Amino acid sequence: MRQNSGRYxxxxxxxxxxxxxxxxxxxxxAAVVGIxxxxxxxxxDSPGTSGMDQIHSSSGNSKGVRKLGxxxxxxxxxxxADAGKIVGQEVAQPASTSPLDLAKHxxxxxxxxxxxxxxxxxxxxxxxxxxxxxxxxxxDASEVNKGAESTEAVKGTTTEAKTPAATSTADxxxxxxSLVNGQATTTSESASTQKSGKVLEVGSDVKAxxxxxxxxxxHLKEATDLIQKKADEATSASSAAAESIKQASNSGxxxxxxxxxxxxxxxxxxxxxxxxxxxxxxxxxKQPGDTIHVLFTSNGSPYQNFQARIMVGTYNLVRKxxxxxxxxxxxxxxxxxxxxxxxxxxxxxxxxxxxxECDKWCWFPVADRANAVQQWIDAAxxxxxxxxxxxxxxxxxxxxxxxxxxxxGDAYDLTVPGFGFRFDYISPSHPIVGDILKEKCPTCKLDxxxxxxxxxxxxxxxxxxxxxxxxxxxxxxxxxxxxAKKALGWVREMYAWDIGVAVNKLNLLCEGxxxxxxxxQPPHDQExxxxxxxxYTWGAIVKDKxxxxxxxxxxxxxxxxxxxxxxxxxELPPPWQPDLVLQDGxxxxxxxxxxxxxxxxxxxxxxxxxxxxxxxxxxxxT
Numbered sequence: 001m002r003q004n005s006g007r008y009x010x011x012x013x014x015x016x017x018x019x020x021x022x023x024x025x026x027x028x029x030a031a032v033v034g035i036x037x038x039x040x041x042x043x044x045d046s047p048g049t050s051g052m053d054q055i056h057s058s059s060g061n062s063k064g065v066r067k068l069g070x071x072x073x074x075x076x077x078x079x080x081a082d083a084g085k086i087v088g089q090e091v092a093q094p095a096s097t098s099p100l101d102l103a104k105h106x107x108x109x110x111x112x113x114x115x116x117x118x119x120x121x122x123x124x125x126x127x128x129x130x131x132x133x134x135x136x137x138x139x140d141a142s143e144v145n146k147g148a149e150s151t152e153a154v155k156g157t158t159t160e161a162k163t164p165a166a167t168s169t170a171d172x173x174x175x176x177x178s179l180v181n182g183q184a185t186t187t188s189e190s191a192s193t194q195k196s197g198k199v200l201e202v203g204s205d206v207k208a209x210x211x212x213x214x215x216x217x218x219h220l221k222e223a224t225d226l227i228q229k230k231a232d233e234a235t236s237a238s239s240a241a242a243e244s245i246k247q248a249s250n251s252g253x254x255x256x257x258x259x260x261x262x263x264x265x266x267x268x269x270x271x272x273x274x275x276x277x278x279x280x281x282x283x284x285x286k287q288p289g290d291t292i293h294v295l296f297t298s299n300g301s302p303y304q305n306f307q308a309r310i311m312v313g314t315y316n317l318v319r320k321x322x323x324x325x326x327x328x329x330x331x332x333x334x335x336x337x338x339x340x341x342x343x344x345x346x347x348x349x350x351x352x353x354x355x356x357e358c359d360k361w362c363w364f365p366v367a368d369r370a371n372a373v374q375q376w377i378d379a380a381x382x383x384x385x386x387x388x389x390x391x392x393x394x395x396x397x398x399x400x401x402x403x404x405x406x407x408x409g410d411a412y413d414l415t416v417p418g419f420g421f422r423f424d425y426i427s428p429s430h431p432i433v434g435d436i437l438k439e440k441c442p443t444c445k446l447d448x449x450x451x452x453x454x455x456x457x458x459x460x461x462x463x464x465x466x467x468x469x470x471x472x473x474x475x476x477x478x479x480x481x482x483x484a485k486k487a488l489g490w491v492r493e494m495y496a497w498d499i500g501v502a503v504n505k506l507n508l509l510c511e512g513x514x515x516x517x518x519x520x521q522p523p524h525d526q527e528x529x530x531x532x533x534x535x536y537t538w539g540a541i542v543k544d545k546x547x548x549x550x551x552x553x554x555x556x557x558x559x560x561x562x563x564x565x566x567x568x569x570x571e572l573p574p575p576w577q578p579d580l581v582l583q584d585g586x587x588x589x590x591x592x593x594x595x596x597x598x599x600x601x602x603x604x605x606x607x608x609x610x611x612x613x614x615x616x617x618x619x620x621x622t
Contacts, residue, residue, distance in 0.1 A: 279412060279462060282390035287328075289410035291389035292458070294330040297372050298397055299358045299365040300340035305564035307397035307555060308332065312346050313606025314401035323404040329388035335365075335372035341565060341613055349386070351375040354476075366493050367479050369454065370472035377465050391418075392464050396455045398555055400534040400602050405517065411460055414507070418459035420452035421519055422512035426494060427451070432484050433495055436474065441503040448502040450510040453494030456518045456533065463506045470500035522599060523582055526591045534599040542588050545579035553600065565614040567607045570600050 294315065298304045312330065319327050332346045335353040342348075351372035358365040373394075380386040390411035409416030427433075428449035437444055454471065474496035478484045488495050501508055513520060514529035523540045539554025551573050558564075573596050580588040 279390055279460065280384075282387060282411070282461065284384065285387075287389050288326075289390055289412045290407055291326050291328045292391045292393050292405065292407065293328060293387065293389035293461075294393045294395060295333060295373070295376075296330075296395040296397060296399075296455070297333045297335065297369045299353065299362075299368065300334050300336040300342075301358070301361070301365070302561040302564040303556075303559045304365075304397045305340065305342055306558045306567060308346065309342060309564065309567055309610055310603050310606050311395070311397055311399045311401070313609050314399075314602055316609065317602075317606060318401045318404050321404055323406060326406060327404055331376075331386075331388075333372045333376050335368040341617055345611070345613070349376050349379065364479075364490075367475055369493060370468060370475045370496065373454075373464070374468050374472050377468060380461075387461050390460055391458055392461050393458050394455045394464070395533075396535075398536050399456070399519070400536065400599055400606075401532070402528065402534065402598075402602065403532050405458070405532040407458060408509075417507045417509040418457065418463060419509045419511065419516075419518070420450060420457040420459075421516050422451050422510040423453060423491075423494070424512060426453065426491060426498065428498065430488070430495070432487050433499065436499055437502060440470065440499065444502050444505075448505070449498045450501055450508060452498060452501075452508075452510045453491070454497040456535075457508070458518075459506070459508065463504075463508070466504045467497065467500035467506060470503055471497045474499055520595070522595045523586075523588070523592055525595070526589065527595055528598070534602075536599065540588075540596060541583040542573065543581050543583070544577070545581075550574055550580075553596070562614060565617050566612045567610050569604050569607055572600050572604075573597055 296308070296311070298308050312332075315327070315330055318324055330347060332348045333351055334340065334343075334348050335351045335358075337353060337356050337359055339348075339350060343350075352375065353359070354368045354371050355362050355365065358368065376386070391407050393405065407416070408419065428446060428451045433449060434446055437446060437449065459467075471493075475493045478488060478492045478496060485492060511518075513525050513531070514527070517530045517532055519533045519535040520528045520531035521535045521537060524538055528534075536553075536555055539552065539556065541549060541552040541554075543549050551571070553570065553573075558568075573593055576588075576590055576593040580593075582588050
């Protein structure tokens with residue numbers, strides 16, 4: 001901005017000699033000012049200069065004083081902008097990076113961020129101080145030169161002097177000077193003071209910016225330290241999980257050959273360190289390691305209550321035999337909307353059904369079984385007393401007890417396997433099973449699928465708890481996919497259980513008949529062998545050699561509500577005779593005749609102990 005004094009003070013008149021001398025002085029001053037003007041114009045028009053370069057000495061003789069050029073300004077602006085971006089914006093991370101990787105990434109590079117910001121802050125603060133000092137020196141030098149020039153121009157006179165220097169451009173800030181009452185008063189001092197003030201103001205702004213950056217750096221360091229701490233915690237947890245997985249993968253599985261014979265008993269999947277947590281329910285109640293808690297599921301229909309009452313009756317009989325004291329409890333898991341008629345007779349846990357229509361009738365009530373067991377497990381988490389023993393024996397309603405069953409060892413010894421029954425109609429090599437297994441456990445082999453089912457199986461409570469979530473998930477998935485439901489048929493939820501066992505790598509030994517000590521299934525199986533229970537899933541129709549039907553038994557004959565409330569005695573097979581055959585043409589030999597007779601005899605013994613609930617139901621309905 002161009003500055004004008006506005007008025008000039010006049011001194012006393014002088015003689016002709018003085019005017020002549022004054023003329024020489026004015027010519028000399030004009031020449032000097034002209035040279036300075038040309039020099040200033042060249043510097044102002046030179047490439048690489050900026051507005052800040054124009055604050056310089058009007059004489060151009062301030063040697064050793066460095067000007068603040070465009071390069072310095074660009075560096076300062078760039079550093080300030082970059083630092084602002086780092087402080088004001090989040091560091092971008094790949095979208096696919098996991099939380100653990102992100103924490104590690106931030107922790108790994110946090111020190112670099114601190115160093116960059118610290119260097120930038122230090123550089124900015126140093127640049128601001130240096131810039132202010134340089135500008136102050138330039139301004140001071142300018143004032144000295146200008147003051148000397150003005151004094152020289154009027155030296156020895158008190159006459160008013162108006163020269164081109166008195167109207168200098170705003171870029172150079174050249175002053176108009178005069179001597180009043182023996183004192184030199186210059187407008188250049190005012191201009192210089194204003195420019196020096198602006199320089200100091202610019203320096204102060206840069207210092208403030210550097211201080212803000214330093215403050216932001218301190219906050220960023222605190223955040224980085226927190227990220228490092230979380231990353232260390234995550235790394236520690238990940239290492240522990242990896243170690244557990246490694247130990248689990250190193251543990252073997254029990255295997256058996258195609259006819260069900262035992263091959264090798266595996267090491268326990270669970271580590272010793274996990275045992276107190278997994279068996280806590282049983283340990284806190286000081287339950288012996290060889291005791292067994294029996295569980296079975298039912299929807300409370302007359303069909304299943306007929307079977308359940310007989311099964312519970314035979315269970316009560318074998319508990320009186322030697323070894324029966326190991327059978328410490330039995331619980332029916334009832335998936336039904338309301339209590340049923342046998343709640344008072346059989347210890348029952350009621351679960352909410354997925355299919356309420358099954359209270360009366362539905363196509364496949366077994367689809368609710370896994371969900372019902374999960375509800376019982378969830379309840380046991382809240383009430384530990386629901387778990388009566390460390391071993392759980394999962395059964396179905398159509399079982400008949402022959403004698404007490406025993407575990408293969410102490411449940412608290414994790415090298416002792418649980419055991420299940422290998423059914424010859426369950427095929428782990430089924431394509432759908434392979435597809436599901438590959439999705440749920442890419443590292444699992446198809447031969448790890450046991451080919452059994454959720455009953456009968458003797459396992460620790462902890463193992464049942466591990467397998468059930470996937471058993472439940474896959475049971476529901478199969479029910480909603482027609483192709484899977486059709487391909488796997490009426491044993492589809494058994495496949496869901498098997499995959500749950502395989503994926504969790506549970507320590508389960510599966511054996512089939514005649515080696516298994518779980519069940520015998522007449523008429524499919526001719527003899528009992530080692531079994532402790534019968535399973536009457538198949539019916540039997542016996543014919544003589546003429547093809548005439550002479551005897552039959554099938555659980556499906558007993559669906560009337562009266563049969564469940566007042567269970568009838570069952571007809572035994574007629575005396576054996578040669579040439580008897582079953583409905584499929586297979587011989588009904590002496591061994592099978594004896595086995596079927598034994599099973600029905602045990603059932604009748606249980607029936608004789610059951611109360612008549614028909615009268616009670618009739619009274620309740622009136």
